[in-house]
Every structure is written in structure tokens, then in C-alpha cells.
Amino acid sequence: MKRKAELKERLKELFPNRTEHWYALCFKRLEHVKHLNGNRYMVWGDRKLGDFHPVYFVDVEDEGYKCSCATPTRSWWMRRKAETCTHAGAVALYILSRQEGLRLDAAKA
């Protein structure tokens, strides 16, 4: 429990002023994150979380996180572009958990 609380604090430092729901979604997505290579990650979509696509790609760049759900051809992109999506938040959480040397199942506890 302490670990999760710590991770949440770190996430809040990166993405302040989000709703509790937003942080909770990032934790839900954490187990669906996979590191592909370099700065590229993928997140499995989940219809229960409002996803329309089976998979999303997130690139971690100097300017920030770029998620494939924010491309113009995709639904809700205007809204999602304005606020960092939880796919990107989940990837940030994944990276934070690795920095902490935590196993993913430990982060979920």
C-alpha cells in the first residue's frame, strides 16, 4: 500500500491537478503497459475504460507524451489532446515503477 501511495505522489508531481478518477485509471492501465523499444510503449485498450481501439502507442519525447489516441482521425481527439490521456499517464506510471525497482504486481498491491 505504501508503494502505491508513493507512486501516486510521483505521478501527481508529473501530472498535477488531475481528478482522482484520472489517477485511478492510470493505475488500472498499468498492467496493460508494455515497453516496445526505445521511447515507444504500447497500452492495451479496454472497452470498460472507454477505449475504442485494441491498442494504443505512446511515445515518450522531450516535449512530453504522444499517444496514438490523440491523432485527428480518432474519436475524441480534441478532448484528449487538451488533457493528457490516461494511456500516457499509465506509461509514466510504468516508468516510475521501474525507476523505483518495483515489480508491477508490487505496484498494484
Ligand SMILES: [Zn+2]
Ligand atoms: Zn491515449
